[in-house]
Each structure stands twice: as C-alpha cells, then as structure tokens.
Amino acid sequence: xxxxxxxxxxxxxxxxxxxxxxxxxxxxxxxxxxxxxxxxxxxxxxxxxxxxxxxxxxxxxxxxxxxxxxxxxxxxxxxxxxxxxxxxxxxxxxxxxxxxxxxxxxxxxxxxxxxxxxxxxxxxxxxxxxxxxxxxxxxxxxxxxxxxxxxxxxxxxxxxxxxxxxxxxxxxxxxxxxxxxxxxxxxxxxxxxxxxxxxxxxxxxxxxxxxxxxxxxxxxxxxxxxxxxxxxxxxxxxxxxxxxxxxxxxxxxxxxxxxxxxxxxxxxxxxxxxxxxxxxxxxxxxxxxxxxxxxxxxxxxxxxxxxxxxxxxxxxxxxxxxxxxxxxxxxxxxxxxxxxxxxxxxxxxxxxxxxxxxxxxxxxxxxxxxxxxxxxxxxxxxxxxxxxxxxxxxxxxxxxxxxxxxxxxxxxxxxxxxxxxxxxxxxxxxxxxxxxxxxxxxxxxxxxxxxxxxxxxxxxxxxxxxxxxxxxxxxx
Numbered sequence: 001x002x003x004x005x006x007x008x009x010x011x012x013x014x015x016x017x018x019x020x021x022x023x024x025x026x027x028x029x030x031x032x033x034x035x036x037x038x039x040x041x042x043x044x045x046x047x048x049x050x051x052x053x054x055x056x057x058x059x060x061x062x063x064x065x066x067x068x069x070x071x072x073x074x075x076x077x078x079x080x081x082x083x084x085x086x087x088x089x090x091x092x093x094x095x096x097x098x099x100x101x102x103x104x105x106x107x108x109x110x111x112x113x114x115x116x117x118x119x120x121x122x123x124x125x126x127x128x129x130x131x132x133x134x135x136x137x138x139x140x141x142x143x144x145x146x147x148x149x150x151x152x153x154x155x156x157x158x159x160x161x162x163x164x165x166x167x168x169x170x171x172x173x174x175x176x177x178x179x180x181x182x183x184x185x186x187x188x189x190x191x192x193x194x195x196x197x198x199x200x201x202x203x204x205x206x207x208x209x210x211x212x213x214x215x216x217x218x219x220x221x222x223x224x225x226x227x228x229x230x231x232x233x234x235x236x237x238x239x240x241x242x243x244x245x246x247x248x249x250x251x252x253x254x255x256x257x258x259x260x261x262x263x264x265x266x267x268x269x270x271x272x273x274x275x276x277x278x279x280x281x282x283x284x285x286x287x288x289x290x291x292x293x294x295x296x297x298x299x300x301x302x303x304x305x306x307x308x309x310x311x312x313x314x315x316x317x318x319x320x321x322x323x324x325x326x327x328x329x330x331x332x333x334x335x336x337x338x339x340x341x342x343x344x345x346x347x348x349x350x351x352x353x354x355x356x357x358x359x360x361x362x363x364x365x366x367x368x369x370x371x372x373x374x375x376x377x378x379x380x381x382x383x384x385x386x387x388x389x390x391x392x393x394x395x396x397x398x399x400x401x402x403x404x405x406x407x408x409x410x411x412x413x414x415x416x417x418x419x420x421x422x423x424x425x426x427x428x429x430x431x432x433x434x435x436x437x438x439x440x441x442x443x444x445x446x447x448x449x450x451x452x453x454x455x456x457x458x459x460x461x462x463x464x465x466x467x468x469x470x471x472x473x474x475x476x
Contacts, residue, residue: 035067035139037101039063097259136187220351228268239255266288294312348415352408367394
C-alpha cells in the first residue's frame with residue numbers, strides 16, 4: 001500500500017462536503033446550557049445554606065452575584081448605619097463548585113461540533129469561539145446589573161438595638177458589581193476554559209501549524225485535569241459518607257454545591273507541601289474539618305501546612321500519601337498517552353511545568369478574604385457578633401516551586417512505569433518508516449469514496465490495495 005500524507009486542511013465530511021460552519025444558534029445553545037447549569041447549582045447551594053430566607057427579595061440577586069464571582073467577576077460590598085455610624089465589609093471568594101460546573105458544560109458545548117476532526121483552521125476555531133464570547137459578554141453584563149441589593153442587618157435586642165434606634169443608626173449592608181471588571185475577567189475566564197478544552201481533548205482539532213506541539217502539551221494537560229477532578233470526586237465521596245453517618249445534610253449539601261473544589265484543591269496543595277496564611281475571627285467560619293479550623297482560629301495570622309496540621313492530629317499525614325499516589329497515577333497516565341519517542345526526562349519536564357501552572361491556578365482561585373464591622377462615632381468595630389475577619393492566602397511562589405519539584409520526580413517515575421505499556425508510535429514507526437513526522441500518529445485504513453460500489457470505476461471486484469488507503473490520524 002502506498003501511504004498518503006494528510007494535508008493541513010480541515011477533514012471533509014463522509015459525503016465529501018466541507019465541515020458545517022458554526023453559527024449563532026449553536027453558540028447560543030452553549031451559552032444557555034452553561035449559564036442555566038451555573039444558576040441551578042448556585043441557587044440549590046444557597047438554598048441549602050439558608051439564603052432563601054434573606055429579606056426583601058434578596059435571594060435572586062445573591063444567586064446572580066454567586067455566578068458573577070464564580071466566573072471571576074467582582075462583587076463589592078458596602079453599608080452604612082445612618083449619619084453617626086458606618087459599616088465596612090469586604091469579600092473575596094470563588095464558589096468553585098459553580099465554576100467547575102460551568103466550565104465543564106461550556107467546554108463540552110464548545111468541543112461538540114468539532115468532534116471527528118483531525119485538523120481545523122485557526123480562523124474556524126477563532127470564529128466559533130468569538131460567537132460564544134460575544135453572547136457570553138452580553139450575559140455577563142446582564143448578570144452584573146442584576147446582582148445588586150441592599151438589606152438591613154439585624155443587631156438583635158438589648159442596649160445595642162436601643163442605641164442604634166435612638167441614633168437612627170440601623171446598619172444596612174449591600175452588594176453591587178463592577179461591570180467593566182466583571183466583563184473583562186469573565187471573558188478571560190471563558191477564553192481560558194475554551195483554550196484548556198482544546199489542549200485537553202484528544203479528539204479536538206488543532207490548526208496544522210500547532211500539531212507539532214500536541215505530543216508534549218496534550219498528555220500533560222489531560223493528566224492535570226484528571227488529577228484535579230479526581231480530587232473533587234474523592235472529596236464528594238467523603239462528603240456523602242459524612243452526610244450519611246453524621247447528619248447535617250443541609251450544611252453538607254451547601255458545601256458540595258458551592259465550595260467542594262475549594263476544599264478538595266486546598267487538600268491537594270497541602271498534600272504537596274504548600275503553605276497558607278490564614279485567620280478566623282468573630283462569627284465567621286469555614287466549612288473545613290475541625291483540625292483546620294483550630295489551626296486558623298488564633299489571635300494573629302497563623303500558618304497552615306502539613307506541619308501545623310499534623311501537630312494537632314498526626315493522622316493528617318494521609319494528605320501527603322494521597323497526593324503522592326494520585327500524582328504518580330497522573331504521571332503514568334500522561335506517559336501512557338504520549339508517543340513512544342518521548343523520553344523520561346522530557347516527561348519530567350512536561351509534568352513539572354504542568355503541575356507548577358496547576359498549583360498557581362489552584363492557589364489563586366482558592367484565596368478567601370472576608371471582613372465585616374460596625375463602628376459608631378468613628379470608634380473602631382463594636383465587636384461581638386457584628387465584626388469578624390476570615391483570611392486564607394497562599395504563600396504563592398513556594399507552592400509553585402514545590403509543584404515543579406513534585407512534577408519532575410513524578411514525571412520521571414511515571415515514564416519508567418509506563419515503559420511496558422504499548423503506546424502510540426511503536427507499531428506505526430516500523431510501518432511508516434521513511435515518513436518523517438508521522439511516527440507518533442496511529443494509522444488507519446479508510447475506503448475512498450466510490451470504492452467497492454457497483455458504479456465505481458474499479459467496480460465491486462476492485463483489488464484490496466485499490467480500495468483502501470492509509471491515512472495518519474493527526475490529532476487522534
């Protein structure tokens with residue numbers, strides 16, 4: 001058989017027609033699916049947390065604000081307490097359960113029309129992504145204008161209540177959104193999701209000029225996605241077991257629907273040796289295991305890492321063991337999905353870069369900062385249940401450095417473990433000898449249109465060599 005090299009043009013459909021253009025209606029379907037999924041998850045999580053009882057119709061704006069923060073938007077808190085008092089508040093947190101659901105739905109919708117393609121033009125991919133981005137921008141603006149509300153703060157009864165009534169200083173708090181920043185960060189979020197989808201999916205087409213990079217980028221990106229999703233699945237199993245054995249179904253459901261990845265990925269970073277700085281003060285709390293809350297609830301900012309956690313309970317060394325095992329499994333998966341020509345030290349470098357970027361992303365999205373306080377006559381916070389602080393910040397560059405170090409070790413070991421596994425390029429290299437650049441792509445037999453049909457020039461009795469050709473499966 002005479003092998004033929006596939007061109008860098010998009011692959012035609014089985015009927016010989018060019019691939020269908022991606023119009024506005026499919027883009028609208030992708031947008032609506034992702035938006036509805038995020039709204040449903042956010043509403044269910046807030047309902048489980050008791051937010052449905054918020055006064056004066058605050059629940060819908062709170063749901064919209066949750067979705068805004070989930071895609072990187074900015075929600076600003078504000079408040080006052082009449083002429084003689086002021087409230088100050090701030091909140092920085094990303095509900096990563098809502099973020100993850102929206103990312104998975106948007107990525108799946110973006111990739112669906114591109115299935116069964118080996119190569120796609122850069123213009124085609126950019127046009128398809130641009131249609132989704134335009135509609136997403138309009139949706140972001142609508143969400144930003146809808147996520148605004150102000151409501152009164154209950155100070156209870158007693159002297160403080162009488163004082164605020166006498167001074168006409170009933171505290172009020174509210175939230176609003178920064179529309180330009182929400183639009184900018186929301187578009188960056190969407191761009192990152194679509195780019196990651198192209199990098200991770202083995203069946204997604206790439207422009208011909210980028211095919212040379214897929215052997216080094218795609219297996220590592222896929223392994224990191226499997227690692228972080230594996231942690232979420234493990235955390236979900238633990239949460240369900242806890243809900244069944246210890247009760248508190250509403251609280252557990254709220255954590256699952258709003259912040260499960262926050263906890264799962266915090267455990268991943270701690271298991272890999274990262275350090276966080278944090279503090280819990282006042283009425284605030286974190287839905288974390290008791291030992292983590294004990295470490296953070298101190299008068300000053302405390303250090304949260306494996307050393308401080310295991311000082312309270314030595315059993316928490318399991319975080320390091322789980323991180324090591326799952327990372328090694330991800331490294332093995334990366335090597336098994338890579339072409340056979342990639343060497344062990346190259347696997348180590350690929351995983352080091354991928355894990356360093358993953359640690360950077362998890363640390364940036366896992367930060368939490370919250371503060372609320374009420375002051376009268378400009379004299380400090382009143383304390384009690386009317387002020388508090390919650391802080392959780394990573395020591396960023398040490399986490400990134402540890403990720404790179406872990407990636408080097410795990411990548412090399414994973415490559416050694418994957419050596420007995422048959423990988424792409426081992427059989428193809430001998431069959432395609434003399435064809436440079438195709439040894440890392442599998443070959444398949446395809447029948448040209450008309451071959452084997454009675455009306456074909458070759459007829460139904462054409463030779464087997466005439467009826468079949470070999471094509472390299474670029475990008476598969």
